[in-house]
Amino acid sequence: MTEIFDGAMELQNAVADVLRRAQSAKRTLAIAPTKQKNDALRKMGEALWADRAAILAANAADVAAAREAGQPEARIDRLALDERRIEQMVDGLEALIELPDPVGEQMEHFVRPNGLDIRKLRVPMGVVAMIYEARPNVTVDAAGLALKTGNVAVLRGSREALQSNQAIVRALHRGIATAGLPSDAVLLIERTERETVDFIIRARGLVDLAIPRGGEGLIRRVVENATVPVIETGVGNCHVYVDKEADFAKATPIVVNAKTHRPSVCNAAETLLVHQDVAKVWLPQAAKALRAKGVELRVCERAYAVLAEAGLTDGVEYATEEDWATEYLALTLAVRVVDSLNDAIAHIERYGTLHSEVIVTEDEAAAQQFLRRVDAAVVYHNASSRFTDGFEFGFGAEIGISTQKMHARGPMGLRELTSYKYVVHGDGQVRK
Amino acid sequence: MTEIFDGAMELQNAVADVLRRAQSAKRTLAIAPTKQKNDALRKMGEALWADRAAILAANAADVAAAREAGQPEARIDRLALDERRIEQMVDGLEALIELPDPVGEQMEHFVRPNGLDIRKLRVPMGVVAMIYEARPNVTVDAAGLALKTGNVAVLRGSREALQSNQAIVRALHRGIATAGLPSDAVLLIERTERETVDFIIRARGLVDLAIPRGGEGLIRRVVENATVPVIETGVGNCHVYVDKEADFAKATPIVVNAKTHRPSVCNAAETLLVHQDVAKVWLPQAAKALRAKGVELRVCERAYAVLAEAGLTDGVEYATEEDWATEYLALTLAVRVVDSLNDAIAHIERYGTLHSEVIVTEDEAAAQQFLRRVDAAVVYHNASSRFTDGFEFGFGAEIGISTQKMHARGPMGLRELTSYKYVVHGDGQVRK
Known part of the structure; x- marks a missing residue:
């Protein structure tokens, strides 16, 4: 001793x-x-x-x-x-x-x-x-x-x-x-x-x-x-929420970029939240684009039903509670269909890590709600979470991404x- | 158990x-x-x-x-x-x-x-x-x-x-x-x-x-x-340094105010540092003004000698090492004669608590040196340390005085x- x-x-x-x-x-x-x-x-x-x-x-x-x-x-x-x-x-x-x-x-x-x-x-x-x-x-x-x-x-x-x-x-x-x-x-x-x-x-x-x-x-x-x-x-369990008023021509590239551009980093997306009104039309398109990049999907039951109907269950598994909380840092994406903007925000409140959160929508009021209510270092309207970066923000240097509120954030x-x-x-x- | x-x-x-x-x-x-x-x-x-x-x-x-x-x-x-x-x-x-x-x-x-x-x-x-x-x-x-x-x-x-x-x-x-x-x-x-x-x-x-x-x-x-x-x-072991180029008409009121205006608070002065060149002339005046307000003095040997020569040893004791580090929060003031501006700064570096530090001088270069080199939440040139306060700074409210560097200071x-x-x-x- x-x-x-x-x-x-x-x-x-x-x-x-x-x-x-x-x-x-x-x-x-x-x-x-x-x-x-x-x-x-x-x-x-x-x-x-x-x-x-x-x-x-x-x-x-x-x-x-x-x-x-x-x-x-x-x-x-x-x-x-x-x-x-x-x-x-x-x-x-x-x-x-x-x-x-x-x-x-x-x-x-x-x-x-x-x-x-x-x-x-x-x-x-x-x-x-x-x-x-x-x-x-x-x-x-x-x-x-x-x-x-x-x-x-x-x-x-x-x-x-x-x-x-x-x-x-x-x-x-x-x-x-x-x-x-x-x-x-x-x-x-x-x-x-x-x-x-x-x-x-x-x-x-x-x-x-x-x-x-x-x-x-x-x-x-x-x-x-x-x-x-x-x-x-560093820890970023980041979400992309695709609203019922989303422009799909923006939504798909944003989700693909946020997930696949560099999956191992903290500003990569880990969960996709999709409004129920657009799940049926848009989710199959998105799944195809993601699968083409080699992304595995962990999806809720409703999302599974949509993808199954479209014959797109290859590389798709049911999500468990753990998936919502996981920062994969890999080519895996959790997918959940939500009833409303409120439900999307509630999901992020529960599982988010105050890092970077995205809404894709053409509805200005929905965007304002999301940007105002979601508590994160960086909140995005119609842009990829991958921009949370000192160089992308124009700082010319980066010490890191702060996920705390004291002193420095983002x-x-x-x-x-x-x-x-x-x-x-x-x-x-x-x-x- | x-x-x-x-x-x-x-x-x-x-x-x-x-x-x-x-x-x-x-x-x-x-x-x-x-x-x-x-x-x-x-x-x-x-x-x-x-x-x-x-x-x-x-x-x-x-x-x-x-x-x-x-x-x-x-x-x-x-x-x-x-x-x-x-x-x-x-x-x-x-x-x-x-x-x-x-x-x-x-x-x-x-x-x-x-x-x-x-x-x-x-x-x-x-x-x-x-x-x-x-x-x-x-x-x-x-x-x-x-x-x-x-x-x-x-x-x-x-x-x-x-x-x-x-x-x-x-x-x-x-x-x-x-x-x-x-x-x-x-x-x-x-x-x-x-x-x-x-x-x-x-x-x-x-x-x-x-x-x-x-x-x-x-x-x-x-x-x-x-x-x-x-x-x-909260913790403030604050100093007033009276430089060799000090205007005595400013120095005395500042020291008296910093010590006696409200001795129980963190922005009150606890130690007076006096340049050796002015100790003999100014220190007796300052001591009289402080004694008139009931302040007890804890002084270094050189200061004691000056005060003794002026017949001003009532309420004066020799300081010990501990005095330099003490936040009295009372009508007691430590007094030390220093050889130079550098020595004053070194004393503050050693005993200060990064709260509020004052230089009294008409020498702009000396003031700049002090303000630049002293590491404290608030550094003053020719003003009382008692101004370190949310209301005095015009904030209209005060949560407290931060003595750390992260997030909020002063x-x-x-x-x-x-x-x-x-x-x-x-x-x-x-x-x-």
């Missing part, structure tokens, strides 16, 4: 040491001029490219170990780097240079009757901990986003990517230092025991914000145990990594 | 029941028209006034029990109501009617090259839990702020105020129902066991935001244990009780 306890203490101290270094660096980062931060981003990219041989060698060792350990091929694909992927990392850093620096932006300015001049200015959050899985590109992405916004990045990747991450961070440090900023602006937690996550997310006073980026299990573990501020990202760009402060000028005012 | 366990389960279920009712009510509140919400605020005030005899009787019982239990007089003073205090509660509700409704406010509007029309609109947070102490006025205040912003208020006051709170909430319910809104818009947690707080702050999915309002102990307990989103309020008005959603209009767009 003592041994375990000592081990935990030692681990906690190791993590705390890194977090304290981050805290020391944060005040320098917070006031770093835009030009210097952009210079650092450029130098970080140059150093990555210069070190590509070392990074690829480290990554090859990670990949070999992952293969040895019998990791699934999809996971190995996310882990593996090549020159093209390193080039993409460099391009990502370059793209950040072009974006406006949110730090220092004046959000509001007002003068009180007593003459106090009050400005609300954006400031960095401070120390931002990113917790993610075996994707070395996230290391560069997170470091770049944090640096551009004057935050210190504490990176906790997974054990499988450790050698890759170490080689990458070594290059990033050189780039940052060349630009005259503290290399502690980007810190890798090199201890990858499971418990390090718990220490990070409970390190009040040392972590200003934690963002988990990864699968549902990781996110749930973080949000359920964190006592530091967290932004919850696609998060650079501004969502900032807080603000009030700067007040007086000439001797005191309170009466 | 079984008995304790069953008791805890029963309590948890009782709290969860209330929270589920809150969740059911929140969708109605979220889309309630401004006029109806304002009508409810008016009716709530009328019902409070009509029920004043019953409320005062319930309050008298609470006060008698608190006296019996030997509660300190300051605490009883906060608990006790009279007609004038009920009138103030009604006035508070009336004042909210006049304020603009933040819900539905368009924060941004942009059209993407593909024609998607994206609006960012304010929406309520949902279910807001307020956890507070034996102050029945907070019950009315929190209910009014939540209702105006379309949120459901879950109120967890303290056991000592339970009868008062029950009588108040009974009146509020009648007012809300008269306006045609669900009376579950305001819900009192009537179980006041200590553990109810723990259930509330860990009820993920049932509580959208928790705000502790009270002493440091309560706030720390909430922020250290919560897994639901929390806004941390004085919080109505807008800080809201989130936002993106509403997207298309005409059939799909992602390429």
